[in-house]
Amino acid sequence: MTRLMPTISIITPVFNGAATILDCLKSIDSQTYSPFEHFIINGNSTDTTLALINTRKRPYRTVITEPDRGLYDAMNKGIKKATGDIVGILNADDFYPADDILSTVANAFKNIEIDSCYGDLLYVDSKDTDKTIRNWKSGKYARRKFFSGWMVPHPTFFVRRSIYEELGYFNLELGSAADYEIMIRFLVKHRITTTYLNKIIVKMRIGGASNKSISGRLKANRMDRKAWTVNGIKPYPWTVFLKPIRKIGQWVIK
Helix, strand or coil, rough: CCCCCEEEEEEECCCCCCHHHHHHHHHCCCCCCEEEEEEEECCCCCHHHHHHHHCCCCCCEEEEECCCCCCCHHHHHHHCCCCCEEEEEECCEEEEECCHHHHHHHHCCCCCCCEEEEEEEEEECCCCCCEEEEECHHHHHHHHHHCCCCCCHHCCEEEHHHHHHCCCCCHHHHHHHHHHHHHHHHHHHHCCCCCEEEEEEEEEEECCCCCHHHHHHHHHHHHHHHHHHHHCCCCCCCHHHHHHHHHHHHHHCC
8 A cells, every 4th residue: 555755854963973974964955765864863963064064954854953862852842743654763973875875765665564664775885975894785674583682773864754753762861772772672573564675875984973882782782682671572692793794795795
């Protein structure tokens, strides 16, 4: 069953993102799809971020500048401001690689039985964004994959706004695992429907907030396990250890 094309809300949290924010904005401004809206949640940046944002004012863009409690608090603020049918998040150091990304997403949501969608993520060099570092080929969804350390690339994850309103927002107590937790809550616990878009949806610069060192990843294992327990689901003993191991292939397959 299908319906008319949905409206899309894009949320961009940023703090001192002067080095990358223009690439992010240009990729959004180049989208051929309409209608969509864009909320920038600027956590009182102290560099030239706000001045750069103001050079690309658009009717569909709203800028909110105020203190926040970090990345996921900023995301929550944006989602709660959103009015679109669909919500996507594009961080300040990420960008869409083509002008038809939102069109591809909107086409997926024409099916009213689809609650969410996701695609592939390309990690690129922080300076030379044409240079691929990692290729996250996510593949088709199966709930059981989560128990083997698989997860959706969160920057490519688009969700109906009604799902956030019904099932809740990012849990700030989970720290850097807040995106992992929300996907466990949505996809594993509540079993919302999703579909895979066999396409690179987002390019992410290596060195962004979501990229961890080996020591940081080991420290994050505790929060990953908590992401399961707060949802009342018991993972396999090896689930959170397989999660970083699965990333090895992303460095090899480019």
